[in-house]
Amino acid sequence: MTRLSPAARADASSFLACAAFVALAAFAPQNDWMRAARGEARLGREIRSLETRGYYEALIDANRDPAAADSPPGGWVPFGASGIVEPSPSYLRWRMRPNLDMTWNGVPFRTNSRGYRTPEVAAPKPDGVYRIVFFGSSNTMGHGVGDDEAYPRLMEPWLDRRTDPGVRVELVNLSVSGDSPSRRLARMAEEAAAYQPDWLLCDASVLDPALEEMHLEAVVRAEPRPEIPAVLDYVGRALERSEASPADPPAALRKKLQREAQSLLEESYKGWAEQARELGVPLTVVVIPRADAKLDNPALDQIIHAAIRREGLDALDLGDAFADLEPEEFRVSPWDKHPSARGHRAIFEAFCAAMQARGALPGLDLED
DSSP: OOOOOOHHHHHHHHHHHHHHHHHHHHOHHHHHHHHHEEEEEEEEHHHHTOOOHHHHHHHHHHTOOOOGGSSOOOTOOOOSSSSSSEEEEEETTTEEOTOOOOTTEEEEEEETSSSSSSSSOOOOOTTTTTEEEEEOOOHHHTTTTTGGGGHHHHHHHHHHTOOOTTEEEEOOOOOOOTHHHHHHHHHHHHHHHGGGSSSSEEEEEETTHHHHHHHHHHHHHHHHOOOOGGGEEEHHHHHHHHHHOTSOOHHHHHHHHHTTHHHHHHHHHHHHHHHHHTTTEEEEEEEHHHHHHHHOOOOHHHHHHHHHHHHOOOOOOOTTTTTSSOOHHHBSSSOOOOOOOHHHHHHHHHHHHHHHOOOETOOOOOOO
């Protein structure tokens, strides 16, 4: 097991508490939940496996101590310091720079004219194009791998070859490192309609509560605090209930945000579903495996799938994609715990198997 630095252990304990509230709020009576908050959680083993919050902070944020990221080698650059992103005063906090053609930690990284790691597409959408728009975070963006190795890039030609020759399948990847569930929703509300999608995809994983807590801590401390989009009114209510303040010490602020972890996760799924209905476009939640370690998290998995069912969403569960691989095979490195090229191919192969079992995309048949 990798030994965490004191800073990483401190951040990890924060996320353990977050996971405890998320898991136990759904499955334990109130008295059990309160006992869990006092350190008597019955799900301790699973919760201990989610020691990721400090890791992702160090990996994404240029201002974090790199010692918290499992000692990357000299010259290794975190996402926030890479020059890939530029700050934004909006709720999204940053955007990727357009028209990049660079090398980041040894791999090619290109963005299109809209600032996404995806090929250019025409607007308006041409006749004969079936367009898929994918929202997600770092794993789906392809953190640590080359442009053509990320699993969404592998999906496009595979789908195109297996559908009507008179239809061209395009997959537009709008995923950005650090995008929490609420940021995916904000991006969906802001961007999706312009692409005239035929199918929306949105990734999900058990690590999402860590991303949400990290993002909202930054929102609370921002000066001035960014305006919360109307589509995220539930975030405003959660922050109001929590009484989170920029004057709070780090541990106190995180504790306040952790009390809202489950509602924030569930409301994000509700928002995804509402956006899809407003657009009149089918949406599928793509559940992907955690890439930091080979661990099961059944309680958080149940919360995710319960939210999917509650909102009437479709789902592709690719959570077992790494079942036959060891961490050294499916992740980039000990200090970059995102899917490696082999890990992305495993997710892609799981997607192919799931789609072949279905036999169709929404409104478009798949051939054998």
